[in-house]
Amino acid sequence: MNKGKFYGVGVGPGDPRLLTLRAVEVLQSVDIVAIPKSRLDRESVAWEIAREHCRAETKLLELEMPMTSDQDVLLEAWRAGAEAVLSRLNQGLKVAFITIGDPSLYSTYSHLLQFLRPELAPEQIETVPGISAMSAAAARIHEPLALGDEPLLILPGTDNLERFLDLPNLVILKVSRTLPEVKASLEDSERKAVLFTRIGQTGEDIRTLDDLDPSGKIDYLSLLLVKMGGKQ
Ligand SMILES: C[S@@+](CC[C@H](N)C(=O)[O-])C[C@H]1O[C@@H](n2cnc3c(N)ncnc32)[C@H](O)[C@@H]1O
Structure with a gap:
């Protein structure tokens, strides 16, 4: 099967000039940008930072990631998010999950990856570090x-x-x-x-x-x- 690729892209703390060259390169090359949102009707800070670096035709995939300490709610959100991403990857698409600051520091990206890693080959994953807040x-x-x-x-x-x-x-x-x-x-x-x-x-x-x-x-x-x- 034509497998896609999953990127975790750190978009830095706020200034759109504080993305790395690699982050911009990835954002310009992917088919889909996955955007975590605390509620679907809210704006996403990560998207506000990243949007000027993305192509107009790039599709967006909004993932609801509630701000709660309820582990059951969180697990379900991560599982559903990972499933939504995986279905795109299985179509051979490239998906960039954007995250504020650095993806390795308190980011939902790590939780999604926990679900996705068993389903993907190592070469299907790239984590792009970002400037932390x-x-x-x-x-x-x-x-x-x-x-x-x-x-x-x-x-x-x-x-x-x-x-x-x-x-x-x-x-x-x-x-x-x-x-x-x-x-x-x-x-x-x-x-x-x-x-x-x-x-x-x-x-x-x-x-x-x-x-x-x-x-x-x-x-x-x-x-x-x-x-x-x-x-x-
Ligand atoms: C879930 S953590 C994400 C950290 C992020 N991955 C990083 O590398 O900076 C969210 C916390 O990061 C901090 N944070 C993120 N962006 C910030 C900003 N632009 N200004 C101040 N604090 C920020 C705040 O303490 C916020 O509560």
């Missing part, structure tokens, strides 16, 4: 994520930051989930914490935790860099 954030303030022998810890939100505060460099992704707890943990610590929202996108915002509005609510597309070295 944390790299873009560090670049915006000209700070290293880590230097010399220092470790760097990446956390997916946390309500127990105290146990990591001895480390020199922390990145907290998905920080909107636990911002009040994170803020409280940092209150009396001599740490420099910078909150980045929608880096490279409309509405980009960079601020300290002291500058939050009273509701404490922030956009899901926000991350916190925390470093030793005194409050900013």
Whole structure:
């Protein structure tokens, strides 16, 4: 059978100029761009970033990937998404699944691949790395994520930051989930914490935790860099 090819393409954090040359090459060559959406009636940030690099005739395949911690709902969404992709691959088509930042860091791409890998030959899969949001954030303030022998810890939100505060460099992704707890943990610590929202996108915002509005609510597309070295 004429087998297709599946690509996981990192489209970077927001600025359409921060895609790799390989990502653009793949987007221009595929038959279908698969777009993860939290709800089908919502816009996709990944598509907003990628669209200018795609051919007008490229078909889109929208995949609903709900934002939930319900494992049964998630498993079903990944399974259905993988099935929709596989049926196109089995027609010999090339499908690029686009994902914000880098596909190897907290991306639905890895879950889809879990379902697809047993069905595909190794040469039918290509993962195209992307610039992660944390790299873009560090670049915006000209700070290293880590230097010399220092470790760097990446956390997916946390309500127990105290146990990591001895480390020199922390990145907290998905920080909107636990911002009040994170803020409280940092209150009396001599740490420099910078909150980045929608880096490279409309509405980009960079601020300290002291500058939050009273509701404490922030956009899901926000991350916190925390470093030793005194409050900013
Ligand atoms: C599911 S993770 C995806 C990470 C992504 N794969 C990466 O490499 O950056 C989503 C989290 O990434 C962070 N994020 C993604 N894009 C961002 C942006 N443009 N600005 C700030 N944070 C962003 C936020 O912490 C968000 O909650």
